[in-house]
Amino acid sequence: MTSRRSFLKTVGVAAAGLLAPYSVLRAADKTADRPNVIMIMVDDLGYYDLGCYGHPKLKTPVIDKLANDGIRLTSFYSGATVCTPSRMALLTGAYPSRLGWTKGVIGYLIKTDSGLSPKALTMAEIFKSQGYKTGIFGKWHLGDRKQFRPHRQGFDTTYYIDKSNNQTKDLWRDDELIEKFKNPLLTEQFSREAVKFIKDNKDKPFFLYLPYSAPHFPVQPHPKWKGKSNFGKYGDVVEEVDFRIGEMLKTLEEAKLDKKTIVIFMSDNGPERNQQAQAKPYRGLKWSALEGGTRVPCIFRFPGVIPPGQESDALTGAIDILPTLSHACGIDLKSISKGSPVIDGVDVWGTLIGKKGFAHPRNDLLYWHGAKGFYAIRVGDWKMFFNRKGAELKGGDGKAPVLFNLTDDVAEKNDLSAKHPERIKAMKALASKRLAEIKANSIPLGKDG
Numbered sequence: 001m002t003s004r005r006s007f008l009k010t011v012g013v014a015a016a017g018l019l020a021p022y023s024v025l026r027a028a029d030k031t032a033d034r035p036n037v038i039m040i041m042v043d044d045l046g047y048y049d050l051g052c053y054g055h056p057k058l059k060t061p062v063i064d065k066l067a068n069d070g071i072r073l074t075s076f077y078s079g080a081t082v083c084t085p086s087r088m089a090l091l092t093g094a095y096p097s098r099l100g101w102t103k104g105v106i107g108y109l110i111k112t113d114s115g116l117s118p119k120a121l122t123m124a125e126i127f128k129s130q131g132y133k134t135g136i137f138g139k140w141h142l143g144d145r146k147q148f149r150p151h152r153q154g155f156d157t158t159y160y161i162d163k164s165n166n167q168t169k170d171l172w173r174d175d176e177l178i179e180k181f182k183n184p185l186l187t188e189q190f191s192r193e194a195v196k197f198i199k200d201n202k203d204k205p206f207f208l209y210l211p212y213s214a215p216h217f218p219v220q221p222h223p224k225w226k227g228k229s230n231f232g233k234y235g236d237v238v239e240e241v242d243f244r245i246g247e248m249l250k251t252l253e254e255a256k257l258d259k260k261t262i263v264i265f266m267s268d269n270g271p272e273r274n275q276q277a278q279a280k281p282y283r284g285l286k287w288s289a290l291e292g293g294t295r296v297p298c299i300f301r302f303p304g305v306i307p308p309g310q311e312s313d314a315l316t317g318a319i320d321i322l323p324t325l326s327h328a329c330g331i332d333l334k335s336i337s338k339g340s341p342v343i344d345g346v347d348v349w350g351t352l353i354g355k356k357g358f359a360h361p362r363n364d365l366l367y368w369h370g371a372k373g374f375y376a377i378r379v380g381d382w383k384m385f386f387n388r389k390g391a392e393l394k395g396g397d398g399k400a401p402v403l404f405n406l407t408d409d410v411a412e413k414n415d416l417s418a419k420h421p422e423r424i425k426a427m428k429a430l431a432s433k434r435l436a437e438i439k440a441n442s443i444p445l446g447k448d449g
Contacts, residue, residue, distance in 0.1 A: 115143015
């Protein structure tokens, strides 16, 4: 396998000559005129937990406007149902099992001497190789040993916690331990660093990854936000995130960068048990392969390119963001990704911009339980679990496949397998094919030493 780092060194910024032109780029300096990217990911926010997704009490005017100015996805799936594999999938465009993940998160079911393999090519490394300045401000959770830290995975500027806010108290820059953080202040701190990064890089293309640790438990509001919402502590924390995103978007406007910046908002997985987060109308929580564990809010905005006020129910995954952004930013992903694990994502840019005649390229998706690996497959409107236990249905033999039609049965309660044996057979065959290919083209987790 070709070393990804030696390949990137060879590619470097000179790889701009390989890039296909894109309509939003001016004919002059394509490097300078490529769109910036801001990718915001919140932690454990449920599908229902925004005003624009139907919550009656949470006030999220900034995110709601982001949706109104762009496109809101209603069949978007995070990369997995828990933190570590979700982030693996997002940053590499690959199913987490292709990167050696089998269960859990680092620090729980995954030992702390493990992390995202250096052989995996990250989104940050790809953008950096094309002349972008790259920064991460938030939760990493892809390895806390030196060789796994974000500044060794493509990020020029870092300010992060290496695990969830209930697992650590350490705040880092590169290899430097800055301080023992205070959980209620993290959203403000991460946002402040993001704003500074935008100001520092306003004259060059940048890729900003902002994975907030909020509203992951413990849910502890900022002192100035405590009691401000109509939805308890959880509402206080979510509404502060909304406000901080607004500050960042204002910084973009003041720098006259809002019309040349793609902004993405999403959640890493569904709600944590015993928290106020909700996934209505879907059943299931974080860790579960039911819809509520992995179907999450996702919004794209790119003024003048993505038409405003749009909504799409097209099947889309976090693994699709890497190839989609590469297309949008004029990056020849195939030439750069040689030697790295296979990318499972597909380019859905045509769907986002409402391109006439564009055939949405994703029709199937695999689902992973956070502690038990592969559990289900979706094909079109149909979702099949390999047993009743996985679907959390009572009764039956516990072994027969379970089939749901997600259009008619969003709560996944009506098993239609007996009525569609041929569909079951076809979906089983497709799942087996997908899993066999993943097994044949995968790498192990990185190990310290």
